[in-house]
Amino acid sequence: MSKKITLIKKTSKTFLLTGFVLAFLSSVALYFYTKYLLKNEVEEVLYSTEARVSDALKHQNIIYSLPPVTEVEIVKTLKNKLLKDTIIYDPSQDEMELFRELSTFKKINGANYKITVRNLVVESENFLFAIVLSNIIIFLLAFLFLFYFNTKRNLKLWKPFFMNLEQMKRFSLTSKKMLTLVESDVLEFSELKNEITLLTNKVKTDYENLKQFTENISHEIQTPLAIIQAKIDNLINEYDINDKQFSQVTSIQKDIQRLKQLNKKITILTKIDNNQFINIENVQLTVLINEKIKNFKEMQFTNILHSSKQELMVTMDSYLADILINNLISNAIKHGKKREEEILIYTTESTLTISNFGDTALVNPESLFLRFYRESKAAQSTGLGLAIVKKICDFYGFTLSYDYKEQKHVFSIHFK
Structure with missing residues (x-):
């Protein structure tokens, strides 16, 4: 079974996850879109510069090369234009720089020219990262503000629900107190x-x-x-x-x-x-067992032996404790192998075990604690004694078990 989390944490987790995914996707989209725009802008500048250089050559104006930004040279043959990125040493910066380069070949006034224009890309990249970083920071700040506001709003919105839930947890059929629930405008x-x-x-x-x-x-x-x-x-x-x-x-x-x-x-x-046994007290089961054995011995059942390692004390209704012990001993007496065979009761700090001799194991042990089930057809049995024992154990969370070993029917109750 998966671990349960509160409603507010569940919705907040979804909100956080959705927000981070949107922030990441929007930043990636903004990065590539801005990069595309900057690239187009750089190329537009290159084509504009190349057009001005060509126009100057047509009007026989003197054009001086200005490496690495502009280079004009006469070539023997014309080739296709070439647009690419290139890395060139910039003497003014004394370092290698990334440039966007446009090379065109044109025949102007009977001469073949190769016109090369370049534009620095590094500043564009820095500008690009600055835009994306600013977007991320603004997005995260806005997102954190919305998350805080949304959480506070949800807590206020769901407050009547949680208060009513707590009231339902404390609801009891046996209580005379009326259930008072909180009204909500939702x-x-x-x-x-x-x-x-x-x-x-x-x-x-x-x-x-x-x-x-x-x-x-x-x-x-x-x-x-x-x-x-x-x-x-x-x-x-x-x-x-x-x-x-x-x-x-x-x-x-x-x-x-x-x-x-x-x-x-x-x-x-x-x-x-119906949960009508609500009186809870500490019951000395060791003392109660000894009293029951004394009562049964007065009825000539002298074969019941009790061995106690430690005092057994259980928190439960004393009336139900009396029924629990009485039914277990009565069941052992009714279904014992012989009247003279010993019925053994053993108690520790947290367990009770009672055993009686039997010729064979039960045919249907899984049905032993069902109401009106009788393994034998003895007239004196109602088939409810062990069902009551099981119901009492379930009511208080005790663990009741049955086993057959060494020709003995063994019933055990673990109280913790």
Whole structure:
């Protein structure tokens, strides 16, 4: 993924790049165009001088050669005119100079003449570079001024957008504070602000409705289940029932308990999805694990061993921490190879590992943390325990993993 940069830097980078390219291209174009004009001007002077020399020869005026500027000599044959650059020693400057040279051959008053006129080019080149350099300096100064003005203008122009963006970053469904966005005189920013306001209000309304629905449905399910449970208890206590009827009633009671657990777990998942667990505190997981092990041992699960290298402390909701540990231990107990086989829990400063024996590896380990997925068809399993563990880990950014090695199912959580 490419590195992200801010909008102002992005536009400024484009502006700078475009400006430098235009400055370079305009300077090159100006250089060659000015050079072309100066060259034409020099050649025009040469032709003008040659014409005056020819006219003087026609009128038999005395023409003296003035090397290296003008040279007139009589030749035997006439040739084509020649226009070229040449380097000649200039006695007046005592150095080699670049000249533009025009040589023409004409027959005047019965004599063949070679007329050579030259013009100094060096001064023209200096003049050319002076023009280009001045253009570059003026262009850069103007460009820097425009860049500074454009950046300041863009910062002011985009200020409402950035302020609203910061407001959106702090937006929370669980917060009662209203979202206050900044108005802008830019039509698009104003429309964006209105759409964001409508969207966030709709999202908060839907969230509150869903939250209320979850709470209502949970309460409505618990009430009839409690009534059914009470009626069954009355049935058992007030009437004589045979063994078959007692077995059926007991089965109904188990199903009611399972429905209660299912309703409770679905409610927990929904609350996590809705970000309703906002109480954050430091939880001593090492102490919590020991308390859970003590409770399970009171229920005759004496095969749970805990080894701690360092104290494990995690910042999270204490209620979710209790559910996390309880579900992991319950899962290990339910799916252990034998009741007498040891369930091992190992904690460090930042990790928790729990393992239980198993005959074979899971058939579909990639589906292990999906809701309602059950590797075995055990009646007591709702298929939500590990899904809740996964949801809690994702909620706090913990890393949950599963592995099967040495005939053990191993679940690990890395808290940092």
